[in-house]
Amino acid sequence: MQFFLEVLIGGLLSGVLYALVALGFVLIFKASGVFNFAQGAMVFFAALTFVGFTEVLPGWTGLAEGGAVVFWLAFVLALVSMVVLGIATEKIVLRPLVNQPPITLFMATIGLSYLVEGIAQGIWGANVRGLELGIEDVPIEYMMEHHNILISSFDLFAAALAGVLVGSLALFFQYTKVGRALRAVADDHQAALSIGIPLQHIWAIVWGVAGFVALVAGLIWGARNGVQFALTFTALKALPVLILGGFTSVPGAIVGGLIIGASEKLAEVYVGPFVGGGIESWFPYVLALLFLLVRPEGLFGERHIDRV
């Protein structure tokens, strides 16, 4: 039982990260109808840019290597880069394609993902780096002593951070003027335009927020697994999450992320031995596929409200 709980909790904690990346997809998909395949590449770009800055900043500024100042400066610079990348994508790649069919936009984002990966590696180099967030990956003693369960403090920290981020985004959408406008645009572009909501601003904001989310996810994953090209694929785990949760649902992204995270770990541990292991990497896709057969709109996918 202890072991089961351990695996479950570990899975849920990593699921929070899937949820975070899925949220980036959902935001862009809702507001502009673009399925942004480049979201995974953006996670990679963000992590690499952050690490890159922590490496070069001490040389440029004479600040102490590994210090808090360098950390936050690199964070801010990476954040600015992500927002600029997001806004540039919207302006340069997607705006000229306005009114094109969704498949065209989707193809554009596939191209974009290669471009983004290429640019990131072109600037910062392609070798694998470590990323240090200053949070130790050790078991929490309290849980060890009292419940005999191993829970990594890093996982817990990451989950808390992602949770706070998801929560604040939800509040932002629900209660602010801009958040409301975002939801309005997601519902009906034309009507939003007719009351004077400037779509371009809204899209720029959404891409900027998606860039921010990608940065946080990239930092956490990068710190756990190292910053490397494979991050792009880890981030693509968001796809089964989306199928599970529905492409337009913020709660769906969260719950879907948790389910995928938990089930892939449980499957690895309990089913893996029978099939030779390594099922963690494909299990989510199978789960998503099965789910598609049963409930194609996803757990929380918004149904069209049809009433005339």
Place this chain on the structure above:
Amino acid sequence: MSTEATTAGVRADPYLSINNIEVIYDHVILVLKGVSMSVPKGGIVALLGANGAGKSTTLKSISNLLRAERGDVTKGSIEFKGARVDQMTPNDLVRRGVVQVMEGRHCFGHLTIEENLLTGAYTRRASGAEVRNSLDLVYNYFPRLKERRKSQAGYTSGGEQQMCAIGRAIMANPEMVLLDEPSMGLAPQIVEEIFEIVKDLNAKEQVSFLLAEQNTMVALRYADFGYILENGRIVMEGEASELADNEDVKEFYLGLSSEGRKSFREVKHYRRRKRWLS
């Protein structure tokens, strides 16, 4: 741009004026073939015509929602309060006080009625209290919306959605509302209710209305002036009461003649009026 000085009165005080515009969709589909009309300050002007006549296109060329549908004003000009507005974005226009209520209502289905109304104030740099006041004003005119304020707009009735769409436009604090087929698919008494409120808003809040309608007789009862559009051209215009009494209008729109529905082109009276066109 020269304005044809044909009908005096209305054109003497140009507030919103459309001068001989031509509209083309997708670079090839010519829809408006030289439309001129004007709306005086504080007026309610009806733009009438059958399906596909170009009413919505005319309204969208004013509010500039046309471009999002690959339409373009290729000739002529549109002026509001003396300034050309035909190259402005919808956002600019809403800020200047012109807002469109689209055909088919277009409420934000997943937002509540109150959230819908609040989005209407997006372009305003107003304090929370001012927005609150506007909200109260809208609820005052549309008490039904107040009752349904917490409901998702997608689940409200057609009449409530139409009210929501008009209320949302009013939240922008407009001088002029371009109202596209408010009567569409609604029961007669709801239509009357909505038109009464429009008339009220016009009288008490000094909002001018340009109203596109197929429901000719109702529209003419509430409007001061009317234009009749057919096939992308204005074929008749006049005081609303005159139009309502006009034999051709009656014949065409109320089917009072024995031969059934006709085109204006076949109606004799109209040929004599047509001289000022093109």
